[in-house]
Amino acid sequence: MGIGKATLFLLFLLSSVQGSILDSYVRTEGAWLLNSKKQTYKTNSKEECAEQCENETKFPCRAFLFTSKDQQCITLAENTKTAVLFRRTNAVLYEKRIYLLECKEGSGNNYRGTEAKTQKGVACQKWADTVPHKPKYTPEKYPEAGLEENYCRNPDNDEKGPWCYTTDPNTRFDYCNIPECEVECMHCSGENYHGLVATTASGLECQRWDSQQPHSHGYLPENFPEKDLKMNYCRNPDGEPRPWCFTTNPNKRWEFCDIPRCTTPPPVPAPGRQCLSGRGEDYRGKISVTESGNTCQHWSAQFPHRHARTPENYPCKNLEENYCRNPDGEKMPWCYTTNATARWEYCTIPSCDGKEPDTPAVDQPEQAQATEECYQGNGVSYRGTASFTITGKKCQAWNSMSPHRHNKTSEHFPNADLRQNYCRNPDADSRPWCYTTDPSVRWEYCNLKRCNGNVQMTLPKPPQTTLEPNPDCIHSNGIDYRGTVARTARGRTCQEWSSQTPHKHDYFTPRTHPKSGLEKNYCRNPDGDVNGPWCYTTDPRKAWEYCDIPKCPPTQYECGKAKTRPKLCAQRIVAGCISHPHSWPWQISLRTSYGLHFCGGTLIDPQWVLTASHCLEKSSRPSSYKVYLGLHEERALETSVQKRDVEKLFKEPHRADIALLKLRSPAIITDQVIPVCLPKENAVLGGREECYVTGWGDTKGTPGEGYLKETGFPVIENKICNRPEFLNGRVKKHELCAGNIHGGTDTCQGDSGGPLVCLDQDRFVQHGVTSWGLGCAQPMKPGVYVRVSNYIPWIKSIMENN
Known part of the structure; x- marks a missing residue:
């Protein structure tokens, strides 16, 4: 059993242009294959091990295992499609991509995919079974034919391609619907195109998929291992009408490639379903009304909505009449509607298993679970x-x-x-x-x-501050000092704040300043004096004096690490869920000078807050704003709450929706107040990465109003977000999209300026500032966030120079 000529040609070309022999392999850490046909070698590197696999003569090498600690290399005749996989520490499995492809070359005698049903949808019989059919071709008689499980194979080199014995007693065998591996041309929309074309239809050179220059993007090869995003070859990873690529022209982000259609007919489609299974990509029923009752527009029509999802562009997706379909991997079948105000909507298709969709859980406020x-x-x-x-x-x-x-x-x-x-x-x-x-x-x-x-x-313990309960030192000007020093710097005893002798005073009393800690005769700073705590004295000749309280040493903290584990509720709960108290300790509430919440923000340093520029439109005066930290409830009555005046504000000079606030005095770092981490300059999130947003914004009638809420959803690549049916080109390169395409969770009014954070290793990094959206939690309208990594130099410059 050898490798086909087309494959050899492809591998030859790949090896001649790629920098690493490992580019032809898929890498998986912590995996160990149980494989009886293997060879063991001693090698110094994984590259040397790959060479052993390429030169293996005992069998066709489909994968190899490499352990760096003992420099052991094991070449394997099987891969994860056919062998049992185990977990093992320090082992790395490398599988040849060519053997993982779910397509065939020629008659497909080398096909080793996992398709296990016939072209009519009948399940295959296992090759080792004798019921319902006694097979001529068995694993024992044809050990080199790959007759594993009940996968489609071609042990007799049948010119019609892979086949199998069926589980239908009345049909001994049938052929399988295995698509051609497309190298020179494409079938359908080029989903299986693996050729070497690397220029666009207008002649522009393609940008490498693993590069972020000149265009940053989320189509990272490691995040899409099944899409064969190698070098700068044209591919179709996202359901476009044909293969495309990002270009090396800074003025043209991406463009389609000119891949000819194959002259041979496309594979015969498997019989479709009349009910919903999975995402419904094989639904072929005749429902043509959306879930809201709108009639579907014909796929071949361009009125009232112009679109590219036509029968010509998607010849293998059965886009007939105006029936609901799922040609591009959406959540479920959908259609363009005949309603001019509703471009497209999902359809309600009865499930094949008869189950109703899960009812979302109702989230209630909680203090401890x-x-x-x-x-x-x-x-x-x-x-x-x-x-x-x-x-x-x-x-x-x-x-x-x-x-x-x-x-x-x-x-x-x-x-x-x-x-x-x-x-x-x-x-x-x-x-x-x-x-x-x-x-x-x-x-x-x-x-x-x-x-x-x-x-x-x-049960989670009550939140504990990282400071001493009564520390005899001050942070900044000591406005939050609650220690027990009761003598002035000159040694005079302090007068009790509730007393009017020997010095009569009407303003600074426990009644006039109930939140300033004016208890007994302890030194305090109720008026925010820049020189620190003071008190009235018991000396009739001296009305008041400053107290001599040392500065606290700088508080050590780790950015992006909350002391309370966050709930991390994802899109399964409609409209998000109420957060564990203080599990997002960098979240701040931006308020008017009289304490009304209107925007969010993020603590990125004890004295600096990141927010959105549009939150500062009503006034350019810092005195118009206050920052509340350490709160879970919007009422901000918790003892952990810190309130800070704003000393300076800075809007991004090129009108991006991002701004910095300098606090008049630094926040005190506690278990409830911790800065978030910032990303590296120009760092890019891959598509599919799940991130989280938080805020006290409008809940649109869902539970949890007044409590900090959170929700998680994936980042959406700008290329997809800018499609006409989503945000239609409105998203700029300094912005990013995140949300559920089908709606249900989103940021809303009152969340602006807040953080979009993503987990990186063991800490949270802020990748977005909540900026804008079209409505709240609407289908096809994800939220838009300013890409923080684009503004790291500006942020650092402002903080260092102010």
Whole structure:
């Protein structure tokens, strides 16, 4: 069994132009293949191991394992499509991309994909089974033919392509619907095009997918491993009518490529469904009304809405009449509508399994929930809700097979409580772990500590400040000082604030300043005196004096690390959920001079806040604004609340919707007040990355008004966000999109200026400032945020010079 001529030609060209031999492989950390056909070598590097795989003579090498600590290289005849996969620390699996493709060359005798049903949709019989059909071709008789499981294969080199024995007693075998590997030309919309064209239709050279110059973008090869985003070759990773690329012309972000259509007919489509399964990409029913009752526009029509989703551009998607379809991987079937005010909407298609959609949970205010923040022993009994690994990667749901296929499901481990994507230990490892949502890292241990003693379930402790309860030192001018020093710098005893002898005073009393801590005769600073705390004295000859209280040493803190673990509620809960109190300690409330909340913001340094420029439109005077920190409830009655006046404000000079506020006095760093981290200059988020927004904005009637709410949703690549059906070219390159295309969660009025943060390793980094949107939580209208990484030099310059 050899590799086809077209494949050899492709590999030759790839190896001749690519810088690394590893470009032809998909990398997965923490994975180990159980493979009987293998060869072991001693190599100094993964590149040397790849060379051993390329030169393997004992069998066609489809993958190799490399362990750097002992420099062991194992070449393998199988990959993850055919072999059992295990978890192992310090092992890295490299699989040849060519063997992971779900397409065939010629007659497909080398096809090793995982399609397991016939062109008529009938499930295949396992090659090793003898029921319902006794096979002529078996794994024992044809060991080189790849007759694993019930996957479609072509052991007899049938000119019609891969086939299988069927599970239908009346049909012995049938052919499978395997698309051609497209190198010289494309079928359909070029989803399977893997050729070497690297220029656009107008002759522009394509930008490399792994480059951010001249155009920054979210189509990072590591985030789309199945899309073959190599070099600068034209590809179609996002459901466009044909392959495209970003260009090397700074004035043209992207353009379609001129890939000829194959002269051979496209693969025969599998029979469609009359009900909804998955995303409904194979729905072929005749429903033509949207979920709101609008009639669908014909796919071939351009009125009332002009569009590119035509039968000509998507010849394999069955865009007939005005029936609801899903040609581009949306959440569910949809259509353009005949209503001029509603461009497109989803359709209501009955589910194939008869189930109704899940009812979203109603989120109620909470101060504490029973939660397990540590594990006993090896954590087999752990039932908490931690869902991040030790390096900050989000856990993959146990019932999901993407990006990693596995057998650790509730069906196989019914007593392991494998719910959602919570950390668990179903196989009695040394501690809880999970599969990760990073395609290149299969699994990691979770970010959990072992419990001390016999404690198993704990309630979160009341928030504790990182400072002493009564520290005898001051931060800044000591307006927040609550210590017990009661003598002036010259040694005079302080007069009690409630007393009128020997000095009569009407203004600074516990009654006039109830929040200034005017208790007993302790030194205080109720008027914000720049020189620090003071008091009236018991000496009739001296009305008042300053107190001699030393400055506190600078507070050490780690940016982006909350002392209270955030809830991290994602799009499954409509309109977000109420946050755990003080789990987003960088969130501030921007208020009018009389205390009314109107915008959000983010503490990025003890004395600096990042917000949106449009929040400062009503006044250019710093005295018009106040910043509240350390609050969970909008009423701001908690003892943890700090209030600061604004000393200076700075709007970005080129009119981007981002601004800096300098506080008159620095915030005191406590467990409830911690700055967020800033991204590296020009850092770009990949599409699909899930980030989080917070705020006290308009909840549109959903629960939780008055409490800090949060929601998580993915970043959406600007190229997609600027499509006509979404934001129609309105999103600029210094902005980014995030949200659920189907709506339901979003920022809204009152959230402007607040943060969009993303987890990076074990801390949160602010990548966006909430800027604008078309409505709130509307389908096809994600929120738009200023891209903070574009303004790091400006931010640093303002802070250093002021």
